[in-house]
Amino acid sequence: MYQYIKLFPKKDRYSLGQNIENTTLEIFEYFFQITHLSGQEKLFLLQKTSNKLDILKILIRLAKDVQAN
Template sequence: MPIVLRLYEFYRVLHDAVQKFPKSEKYSLGQALQNTTLILLRSIIIATRSDKITRKGTLSASNADLDILKLLIRLALDTKSLDQKKYLLLETMLQEIGRMLGGWLRSLGN
């Protein structure tokens, strides 16, 4: 599933970035970023194996997790834990994941 591959790649880039966070942020903000990404990846995988009714709820929750992830990435930039270049790369990846997730939700209908 392409969205799973994009999230996997996002986590790899994020993991490398978190390793360079200041120690004061690595084990708080960095850990929150990594945990939220893994929760999102897990819920997307669960959605691929769910029936249509369950899938819609799971994807809606995933969409909320994605919004939290975007906020945390922005917070990492604002606290100078993340440089501008890495922020732009991660944000671009999240936007692509968001488009894929939104398309999947729309395909399920109301």
């Protein structure tokens, strides 16, 4: 992801690119936490992860639409 964001124009790199990077890191953190949970806590965090993935998809589409690459 970092290699992709590095190619963004400067005006998009520090806003849209940073949002994409932060959201990706949050998703990785959730995946790590999920491996240590069970039951309802795991289901709750899986739902949060799914929501973050949806947000990441939107951010990536937005980057494509504004031709940040």
